[in-house]
Amino acid sequence: MKVDDFDFDLPRELIAQRPVSPRDASKLLRIDADLSDHIFAELPDHLKEGDLLVFNNTRVIPARLKGKRGEANVEVTLHKHEGAGTWIAFAKGAKKLKPGQTIIFDADFSADVLDKDGGEVTLKFNRAGAALMEALEAHGGMPLPPYIKREGLADERDKSDYQTVFAKEEGAVAAPTAGLHFTPDLLQKLKDKGVKFAYVTLHVGAGTFLPVKVDDVADHKMHAEFGVVDQATSDMINDTHAAGHRVVAVGTTSLRLLESAAPEKGRMAAFEGDTDIFITPGYEFKIVDMLTTNFHLPRSTLFMLVSAFAGFERMKKAYSYAIEHGYRFYSYGDGSLLSRHDQI
Known part of the structure; x- marks a missing residue:
């Protein structure tokens, strides 16, 4: 068909x-x-x-993150867990991302780019397990679908509505x-x-x-x-x-x-x-x-x-x-x- x-x-x-x-x-x-x-x-x-x-x-999980690669803004949405602290993610502006680069989300929260395939990147975070979940709760947003329109990341109401x-x-x-x-x-x-x-x-x-x-x-x-x-x-x-x-x-x-x-x-x-x-x-x-x-x-x-x-x-x-x-x-x-x- x-x-x-x-x-x-x-x-x-x-x-x-x-x-x-x-x-x-x-x-x-x-x-x-x-x-x-x-x-x-x-x-x-x-x-x-x-x-x-x-x-x-x-x-x-609050899987949408906004960070910096140098002076450039980067937004990633995690979509598949690959092991301790490692996720495959969709990335906006992925064309300029390269393996070996680091995305900074906060002073003590970052991820290294391990691999890139088109608009997808493999990220290795500087924390894993419960510590990573804690960082996502603090810095991430609910990964609302693109047809639900919000200014910036999802808001507080979405944290309960989308669960x-x-x-x-x-x-x-x-x-x-x-x-x-x-x-x-x-x-x-x-x-x-x-x-x-x-x-x-x-x-x-x-x-x-x-x-x-x-x-x-x-x-x-x-x-x-x-x-x-x-x-x-x-x-x-x-x-x-x-x-x-x-x-x-x-x-x-x-x-x-x-x-x-x-x-x-x-x-x-x-x-x-x-x-x-x-x-x-x-x-x-x-x-x-x-x-x-x-x-x-x-x-x-x-x-x-x-x-x-x-x-x-x-x-x-x-x-x-x-x-x-x-x-x-x-x-x-x-x-x-x-x-x-x-x-x-």
Whole structure:
């Protein structure tokens, strides 16, 4: 398929700049055999006792930094951890950066450029582990996507808005945004309904925001991201299917990790490692039965994924409906609940 097949016109005013409050007051478009309008707080009404929600518990770190290389300003966004104090990052002004140079972020906080590949650089910080996280908290900003406009780095409100209530494992440089709709009250209502919870970790990279620059979908290469599915979660998923219940992925990040980890259709396994899975129409899903997710960018890998999951024509119709009815798009926008195309 061509990337142009996944294009659509989106009015700028539908790109959400802030989330609604409370989080679960956002709209929810149910995408099944038909389309229906709801709010996210009504999610329990669409699930059944015994269904399993799988959340991504990654925690976003303040991965955007502004520094100096001599007199020149440099901005970097970390996107993949490579080891103690070493990160691959996207850099503004990368053309003038060279291996061996040092970027100064503060008097006692700096990074050496180890390597450069186009707009990406490999940085070795002068601290690692908890000390590096402390420096990022002090000097970094939340790595908001480019369509959310702020003066300078993200503001104080974004520090809580751009983090799920179940965030735990530090390492993401983009939020698993489907999870942003959940509140403690909604989680309790889901538990009261008999819905079960499981957690995976996929450290979402900034590559999720990169545009697809090829003409043919088959030519696109995904950035790798690190993920973990532990044995307990794997067992819960297999037990859920064995009992005839549904596995519901909260977000495309959870879905991509589950589909990467599954060795065969209908069977889950524990997993730890990188995934660069690229899901497009024609993909045969092995694990996930339903998906809740936000509304994605035109021509993006995520719109391709949801088109694979719910059906290409159905998703084109759903996005047209969402635009016509004023749904808010992207990270701080509204949500959708999708049934898998072969189960509708």
